[in-house]
Amino acid sequence: MTYSRNISDQFLAAQISEGREEAFDYVFRKYYRILCTQAIVYLKDDDLAQSVVQDCFINFWDKRSELNDIRNLYSFLSFMVRNKAVDNLRRAETERKAAKNLREKHGGEAVENSALYKEFETKFMEAVSKLPDRCRTAFEYSRFEGLKYSEIADRMNISQKAVEALIGRSLKTLRADLSEFLPVMGFLFFFLKNNIF
Numbered sequence: 793m794t795y796s797r798n799i800s801d802q803f804l805a806a807q808i809s810e811g812r813e814e815a816f817d818y819v820f821r822k823y824y825r826i827l828c829t830q831a832i833v834y835l836k837d838d839d840l841a842q843s844v845v846q847d848c849f850i851n852f853w854d855k856r857s858e859l860n861d862i863r864n865l866y867s868f869l870s871f872m873v874r875n876k877a878v879d880n881l882r883r884a885e886t887e888r889k890a891a892k893n894l895r896e897k898h899g900g901e902a903v904e905n906s907a908l909y910k911e912f913e914t915k916f917m918e919a920v921s922k923l924p925d926r927c928r929t930a931f932e933y934s935r936f937e938g939l940k941y942s943e944i945a946d947r948m949n950i951s952q953k954a955v956e957a958l959i960g961r962s963l964k965t966l967r968a969d970l971s972e973f974l975p976v977m978g979f980l981f982f983f984l985k986n987n988i989f
Contacts, residue, residue, distance in 0.1 A: 805862040808853070816856075820849055823866055827873050834877035844880060848872040882932060883921055889936045912970070919969040923962050930958035 807815035824845060831841035848869060852859075862868050920928060926948070933939045933947065934955075941955045948955070 801865040802863050805859040805865060808856050809859040811856065816853055819865055819869075823869055824849075826866075827869055830870060831873050831877050834874070835880060840880065841877075844876045845873055848876050883917065886917070886920060886932055886936045915970060916966075919966050922969075923965060927958045927962040927965070930955050931962040934959055 804815050804819055808819065827845045827848070828838075828841050831844045832838060835841050835844065852869065852872065920931065923931060929948065930944055933944045934941070939947070941952045941959075944955045945952045
């Protein structure tokens with residue numbers, strides 16, 4: 793099927809929700825470049841920006857059954873790209889802060905240059921990035937931005953009890969994912985001391 797320029801976003805969204813790949817391809821071609829430009833503004837990296845936009849389109853297709861009520865596809869996709877770009881920036885900042893904390897606690901280069909440290913750092917960031925979105929957000933606000941539960945509750949528009957539950961789930965998951973390091977990595981006690989684990 794060939795789509796004309798004046799075709800409505802609502803019709804395209806309905807077509808995509810029905811699994812019409814040609815409608816998805818049309819939307820991809822129409823918005824890919826401008827969304828990449830938007831992502832570059834946030835990320836300052838062409839390759840990362842393209843990766844973010846591609847991930848958003850994959851997610852968009854995966855959630856196609858939920859698209860029936862969309863009236864402005866560009867606004868919807870732009871919002872997805874912005875959130876994904878901000879998530880990437882937040883993860884990069886989280887990694888930077890975690891590395892800085894470890895360097896300050898353990899004298900920097902000797903620890904940072906160890907293969908075991910690097911493996912732990914990689915696994916730690918992977919584990920954080922794999923947390924469910926709300927868990928990860930609450931965890932990062934608490935552990936890396938130093939926000940109180942009441943402040944996190946305000947930012948996330950949820951109750952303090954919900955914040956406690958999200959962070960509790962995050963810690964349980966991280967402990968399980970990183971359990972292999974706990975017996976051998978002395979500097980992990982830094983995380984324990986500071987309530988990261």
